[in-house]
Amino acid sequence: MKQCQLTIPGVVYAGPGSVEKINEVLQREKAQSVLLFTDKAVRGAGLTKRVEEICSAVKLTVIDDLASEPSYQDVERVIDEVSVANIDLVIGVGGGSVMDAAKLASIVIGADYGVRDLLKDPTIAKKYIKSLMIPTTCGTGSEATCNSIVAIPEEQSKQGIVNNCMIPDYVILDAEMIRHLPPKVLAATGVDALAHVVECFTSNKATILSDTYAIEGAKKIFHNIREAYADGDNMDAKTEMLIGAFYGGVAITGSGTTAVHALSYPLGGKYHIAHGVSNAILIAHVMEFNKDACTERLSALCDAVYPEKYAETADSKADYIISEIKDVVAKVHIPTKLDEFGVKKEDLDFLVKAGSQQTRLLVNNCKELSLDDIRYLYEKLF
Structure with missing residues (x-):
């Protein structure tokens, strides 16, 4: 057996209705200001309704206009919109692109580097904000990884930014979030x-x-x-x-x-x-x-x-x-x-x-x- 390492999310909640555990996360982190990443389809389907209801007890900022499979410029744009906010917790509710963007926000907001810099050197990353991921699909695995994939339009390709700082602190696996998945x-x-x-x-x-x-x-x-x-x-x-x-x-x-x-x-x-x-x-x-x-x-x-x-x-x-x-x-x-x-x-x-x-x-x-x-x-x- 060779030496090896496995870094996994800190706390994982699973089972029907486990989205209610957001209350526990808010209390544990003493969060007063939450940044929620999602997209219009997920929000329109009502999947963020309970999340938003729970987070209404604190200051909540919602970003739901992220492009599908976004470029690094798209992610930089939405992060810049909230970069001056005092955020205590980042929540991602959606598929891989949404969660990848939320994870990037957790290491970019408050930093002196941006997403473009991380493409060149991901080792400079540092976690500034705790994160909670709630997948609404059953495939990307982004809720468990230290990766964030962004498109690079000028190269007509994609690239992964990889750093263990992006491992989510909390994950909620609630099958109700995929009950009506197309x-x-x-x-x-x-x-x-x-x-x-x-x-x-x-x-x-x-x-x-x-x-x-x-x-x-x-x-x-x-x-x-x-x-x-x-x-x-x-x-x-x-x-x-x-x-x-x-x-x-x-x-x-x-x-x-x-x-x-x-x-x-x-x-x-x-x-x-x-x-x-x-x-x-x-x-x-x-x-x-x-x-x-x-x-x-x-x-x-x-x-x-x-x-x-x-x-x-x-x-x-x-x-x-x-x-x-x-x-x-x-x-x-x-x-x-x-x-x-x-x-x-x-x-x-x-x-x-x-x-x-x-x-x-x-x-x-x-x-x-x-x-x-x-x-x-x-x-x-x-």
Whole structure:
């Protein structure tokens, strides 16, 4: 066993009605001024209503106009709007982009650096404000990670800002927040969570600690995503997805995603393909490409998720996991060809160059990717 580390949120509340624990957080932090990050869709669906009611006892500032999958300029703009406020607690209620922005606010408000500076050197970050994350999807895992992903328009790509200071202090996992989640959003975010657990388990940086969360997350996601998508009233499956996504986020912090996420960033950055969808397009192809370098790991994952396959060969079990990934993507009706999103083959040179620059994640991949390998993987998407 090698030495390893796992940094996780300080307090996690889970279960029906756990959003009421906001009262406990406010009291514990002696918070008098709260900054709430959300978006208009989440707020319009009434998901922040109870949060706002609870926080009405203190000074509450709401930011709900953040762009979907925002650029670093978008995040800087909304943070600048409240930079002079005396904030005691930052709350993020929403999907990954909302929570990522809230986490950035917790380390930028009051600092002498900005988001642009963190893109150049994330090690300068320091936490200035405590944070509470409440996910309204079942996939990004942002409520558990030290990452914040922002688009960089001038590069037509995305980049992760990574620093342990962004680990949330509090997390609330309340399945009521995803009861009315649209199937399309459940599909995209759910496959994102699936990518997290599979990538983290096969990552070069996987550890005994990250493996524990990746395995448990994989069990919950593989066995529940199809059911949660097919039956929106299946709250047991949705609860399992919410917890599985959180476990995937913890696994990211201890291990890290790989080539699936690396190659998905240009698809989101230039073509604005939803993050979970771009991962869904890539994941089976990347795992097939990686298979000869991680057969034993995929086999071990199969043993954990599908113990009935235990007596089969490692090769067949690795193939079975990949086939299940393909089946999940098909069952939740995510398109898997780039031409359906307006991407053309003449864009390959851009994709290869942009994808190859995601070295933070590519170094985690169990198999080194040359430029020709990256081109091969993108070509598979047409």
